[in-house]
Amino acid sequence: MSISHENELLLKTVREFMDAEIYPHEEEVDRLGDVPEALGRQIEQRSIEAGLFAANLPERVGGGGLNKTAMALLEREYGKTSHALHSWIARPTEILLACRDEQIDKYLLPCVNGAKRELFALTEPGAGSDVMGMKSNAQRQGDSWILNGSKHFISGPCLPDFAIVFASTGSDDTPRGPRKRVTAFLVDVGLDGFSIQEGSRCVSYRGYKTFELSFDNVRLGPNQILGEEGKGLELSGKWLGMGRIWVGASCVGKAERLADMATDWAANRKQFGQPIGKFQATGFKLADMAIGIRTGDLMLMDAVDRAEKNQLTDADAAMVKVYCSEMLNRVADDTVQIFGGMGLMEELPVQRLWRDSRLERIWDGTSEIQRHIITRSLLRPHGA
Ligand SMILES: Cc1cc2nc3c(=O)[nH]c(=O)nc-3n(C[C@H](O)[C@H](O)[C@H](O)COP(=O)(O)OP(=O)(O)OC[C@H]3O[C@@H](n4cnc5c(N)ncnc54)[C@H](O)[C@@H]3O)c2cc1C
The missing domain is CATH 2.40.110.10 (Butyryl-CoA Dehydrogenase, subunit A, domain 2)
Structure with missing residues (x-):
């Protein structure tokens, strides 16, 4: 996947932001089951200063004005960590762009500036x-x-x-x-x-x-x-498709983080006198992870390209959501397996990412509902 110079700079900004403001808090937030208000507000404020807040909304309303390719790269990075933390860097629902007259000042603009x-x-x-x-x-x-x-x-x-x-x-x-x-x-x-x-x-x-x-x-x-x-469902339907693409992006990011952990562990953990990655049963899991992540990335970028051209269908978005969320769950489960008992210990983040992954097959429409959407798009042209 080739990334433009502009988007490379964006990724650098996001990664530096996450290293400084997000990753250090992951463990504590998971242990507390809460993001202390002061921490949330700090992430919010610093993301405003970094120009990441409301990056998805157009510049004409004060947003970051990122296009869909840039947003996909951003969501892919955010996906590596917890929603509890990165959701403080707001991406207000784009449905709010339907605000008119006094609604603009009362609802849309305050969501863009953090009020x-x-x-x-x-x-x-x-x-x-x-x-x-x-x-x-x-x-x-x-x-x-x-x-x-x-x-x-x-x-x-x-x-x-x-x-x-x-x-x-x-x-x-x-x-x-x-x-x-x-x-x-x-x-x-x-x-x-x-x-x-x-x-x-x-x-x-x-x-x-x-x-x-x-x-x-x-x-x-x-x-x-x-x-x-x-016309509420028509309104939400306009944006739900992209929501499913962002879930896909987030899943690819998390899968990449897990696969990196699994690869590092497989290369360094020795049993029977050799790294466990050298046992085909482990090495092939790593190969399947790499294939899944590459495929997910390609589907994601293809869908984003279709969306940029206003050609994204409900079935396109459903395919990305099903594939990427199920791929992530395979990667997460295999990572636990490669770590053995340590994969389930609270000291390591593997069990947390495994738990986090499970939700992705459920929210924004379950895998079964996505398959319904895809099936319908296949049968309809045949009159069924
Ligand atoms: C943490 C979390 C955050 C959420 N955030 C939001 C939010 O901000 N806003 C919001 O509106 N919603 C939100 N949701 C709701 C989420 O979108 C729903 O949970 C999801 O759509 C599934 O609905 P359900 O949980 O009622 O499951 P059900 O609809 O009861 O489904 C249960 C099972 O039955 C299957 N099933 C149902 N119907 C069919 C069918 N026709 N064919 C085959 N299988 C079927 C499902 O696939 C699933 O496996 C959130 C959910 C969670 C867990």
């Missing part, structure tokens, strides 16, 4: 993969909307200032029967009837928080709709 944090709230206790099973709903009352329902597994580095909440606002008749209209709302923390609390603790990315949100007759003004009423 506010948002959450993306789609999943519900009864509606995970089955998004259309959502029960959250908003009823029109005059000019306002009254929001009821709940969300869970809504994640971020810290308590947010507002959430982008997806709720049903009615239903449309379609040839295949009634279909929910889903609308995205900007909902401020602190509004009457909106409660938010930390949810269950996840063993992947310890210290990255999940929140439970509940809405009890929350009154929202007409300006709280993001985009158009009834």
Whole structure:
């Protein structure tokens, strides 16, 4: 993969930043299961100073204006460490670019300059993969909307200032029967009837928080709709594909870090008088890791190229997510195996990266759901 001079400089900046601000804190954060607020704010502030904050958003709104190739390289580096830490270097959800009029000053710009944090709230206790099973709903009352329902597994580095909440606002008749209209709302923390609390603790990315949100007759003004009423899923769908590419990039980065550890261990750990890497059973694992990482990188860069040309399909993004997350899980498991008992000991980071890897096959749409998307794209042209 050839990298432009400009992107080489970007990578140098990111790696220096991570060496100074992120890696030294990995172990402590995993042990505490928390990122102390002062540490999070320090990463946030220093990433603003380093020009890494909101690097994904266009320069016209004050963002870093990086193109998708540069963002893929960035996410690949961030993927080597914990979400709990690198998510403090915000990449605000690009859905916020749909903000208009006063929403721009109230929501978009504060997320770009670090004054506010948002959450993306789609999943519900009864509606995970089955998004259309959502029960959250908003009823029109005059000019306002009254929001009821709940969300869970809504994640971020810290308590947010507002959430982008997806709720049903009615239903449309379609040839295949009634279909929910889903609308995205900007909902401020602190509004009457909106409660938010930390949810269950996840063993992947310890210290990255999940929140439970509940809405009890929350009154929202007409300006709280993001985009158009009834077009929430179209809006989120525009960005979900790239989200899956960023997961892929992050997985390739983490796989590379694990493979480096496995190779170093296999070259230095001796049993039966020779390095264990010389036993074919171990050496071939390293070879398979290298093949997987190379393949993941190529798929990633191909998808980014398609996205730059506005040609990325849902199936393209799904393939990257499935392949890279499953490749990472094979690499992580094989790394534990190559380390033997030491692979599971808390003194070494292998067990942490192995735990962290597991989530990647689940969030942003499980592997099974990605395979559905790919299958559908294969069968549809045949009328099935
Ligand atoms: C740490 C963490 C952070 C998250 N952050 C966010 C967030 O910020 N915002 C947000 O909205 N969501 C978030 N999520 C939710 C995440 O996207 C969902 O967990 C994921 O989509 C799966 O939903 P589920 O957990 O309800 O599993 P389920 O949908 O209950 O699935 C359980 C199993 O059934 C399988 N399955 C379900 N339907 C089918 C089918 N049709 N065919 C085949 N298999 C099927 C699944 O693949 C899976 O293996 C987060 C989740 C976690 C764990």
